[in-house]
Amino acid sequence: MTAENLYEAISEISSQYIEEADIRFINKSKIWKRVLTAAACLLLCFSFSVPALAAADNSIAYELLYFVSPAFAQKLKPVREICEDNGIKMEVIAANLEGDTVNILMAMQDMTGNRITASSDLMDSYSIYTPYNQTAGCNLEKFDSETGTALWAITIDQYESKLKPGDKITFSVSEILSKKEHTEMALESIVITDIREANNFAIDPQIRGCAGYYDENDIESTPLLFPDRTGYQLCDGVTLTGTGLVDGKLHIQVKYDDILNTDNHGYAYLKNSSGEIINYNYSVAFWADNKADSYEEYVFDIAYEELADCEVMGEFWTCNNAPIQGSWQVTFPISQ
Incomplete structure (x- = not known):
C-alpha cells in the first residue's frame, strides 16, 4: 500500500465503521522534544490538490482503525504535502487541530529499495517548527511490508500560545535509522x-x-x-x-x-x-x-x-x- 493509497484509505472510512470500531491500538512510549519556533521556514517541497473526503467502505481503512483512534480518523483533514530526497519520499498525509493537541499522520517510503523497515527510527533528527513554544512526540505506528511504507503519528501538545487554523507547521527530518535489532x-x-x-x-x-x-x-x-x-x-x-x-x-x-x-x-x-x-x-x-x-x-x-x-x-x-x-x-x- 503506497502513501497515496494510505491517504485514500483513511479518507474513505465509512461512518458505520468509525462508530463500530474498537480502539485497539497500543500507546507506545514516545520520545518528546521541544518544538522549534520560527518566524518563517523555506518550503522545499511540492503539494497536490486533494478531493473532498469520500464516504465509501474500505477494508484497508478499517484495518487502519486498529492503529489510530476512530474518533481521530473521523476528524482528519487531508494535507498531501510531499518531499523526496535520496530516493525516499516523505508525505504528510493528514492532520487535525483539536483543543490543545495537534495530530499529524506522516508516511515515508523508499522509492528505490527496502531501506525503510518496520524498525525504522527517526532518532532525534526530526524538527517541528511552529510559531509558538510547544512539545511534540513522533512514533512509528504501522509498516506496510508490501510497499515498504512506514506510517508515523506526530502529536504536538501546546502551551499558553495556541495554534490557530491557518497557522503553518514545518516538519523536517535529516536522518533515518533502518534495520534496528x-x-x-x-x-x-x-x-x-x-x-x-x-x-x-x-x-x-x-x-x-x-x-x-x-x-x-x-x-x-x-x-x-x-x-x-x-x-x-x-x-x-x-x-x-x-x-x-x-x-x-x-x-x-x-x-x-x-x-x-x-x-x-x-x-x-x-x-x-x-x-x-x-x-x-x-x-x-x-x-x-x-x-x-x-x-x-x-x-x-x-x-x-x-x-x-x-x-x-x-x-x-x-x-x-x-x-x-x-x-x-x-x-x-x-x-x-
Missing part, C-alpha cells in the same frame, strides 16, 4: 552471588543524562564504576563493562557503541524465581573518552539477601548500520 536476554556472564563491593570508580565522569526515580543528591553522591576496557559483549554494539555493590546497592554498567549514529540503547533488570520483574531504581549515563560511546549504569536498591534469588536480564535495541542521510522537509497549514 531487538535483543532480550539473560546476562549469564553475571553471577549474582559472585558480585562484591566495588573499589574502583570512574574519575570525573562526563555525565550526559539520568533516568528513573532519583534526586540530585543521588546523582551527585553516587560513585560510578570504572569501566572494564575489555568487558563482555552482550550483543553487537552492547558490552557489559562492570558490576559491583556500592553502598549496599547493586550497580550494573553497560556500554553502548556510537550512540549518536546508531541510537543503541537498552536497560538491565532483575527477575526472581517467581518470575517477578525488579526494575532499576535509577540509571546514570556518561560519555566514554571517545565522546561517541556511552556508559549507562543501572542502580538497584535491593537487599543483598534478595539478590541470590534473582537473575540479571537485559533488553537492547541496536542498529550498527550508518543512518540514511537526507533533507526532508514539508510545510503545511493546520485546520480544525
Whole structure:
C-alpha cells in the first residue's frame, strides 16, 4: 500500500465503521522534544490538490482503525504535502487541530529499495517548527511490508500560545535509522552471588543524562564504576563493562557503541524465581573518552539477601548500520 493509497484509505472510512470500531491500538512510549519556533521556514517541497473526503467502505481503512483512534480518523483533514530526497519520499498525509493537541499522520517510503523497515527510527533528527513554544512526540505506528511504507503519528501538545487554523507547521527530518535489532536476554556472564563491593570508580565522569526515580543528591553522591576496557559483549554494539555493590546497592554498567549514529540503547533488570520483574531504581549515563560511546549504569536498591534469588536480564535495541542521510522537509497549514 503506497502513501497515496494510505491517504485514500483513511479518507474513505465509512461512518458505520468509525462508530463500530474498537480502539485497539497500543500507546507506545514516545520520545518528546521541544518544538522549534520560527518566524518563517523555506518550503522545499511540492503539494497536490486533494478531493473532498469520500464516504465509501474500505477494508484497508478499517484495518487502519486498529492503529489510530476512530474518533481521530473521523476528524482528519487531508494535507498531501510531499518531499523526496535520496530516493525516499516523505508525505504528510493528514492532520487535525483539536483543543490543545495537534495530530499529524506522516508516511515515508523508499522509492528505490527496502531501506525503510518496520524498525525504522527517526532518532532525534526530526524538527517541528511552529510559531509558538510547544512539545511534540513522533512514533512509528504501522509498516506496510508490501510497499515498504512506514506510517508515523506526530502529536504536538501546546502551551499558553495556541495554534490557530491557518497557522503553518514545518516538519523536517535529516536522518533515518533502518534495520534496528531487538535483543532480550539473560546476562549469564553475571553471577549474582559472585558480585562484591566495588573499589574502583570512574574519575570525573562526563555525565550526559539520568533516568528513573532519583534526586540530585543521588546523582551527585553516587560513585560510578570504572569501566572494564575489555568487558563482555552482550550483543553487537552492547558490552557489559562492570558490576559491583556500592553502598549496599547493586550497580550494573553497560556500554553502548556510537550512540549518536546508531541510537543503541537498552536497560538491565532483575527477575526472581517467581518470575517477578525488579526494575532499576535509577540509571546514570556518561560519555566514554571517545565522546561517541556511552556508559549507562543501572542502580538497584535491593537487599543483598534478595539478590541470590534473582537473575540479571537485559533488553537492547541496536542498529550498527550508518543512518540514511537526507533533507526532508514539508510545510503545511493546520485546520480544525
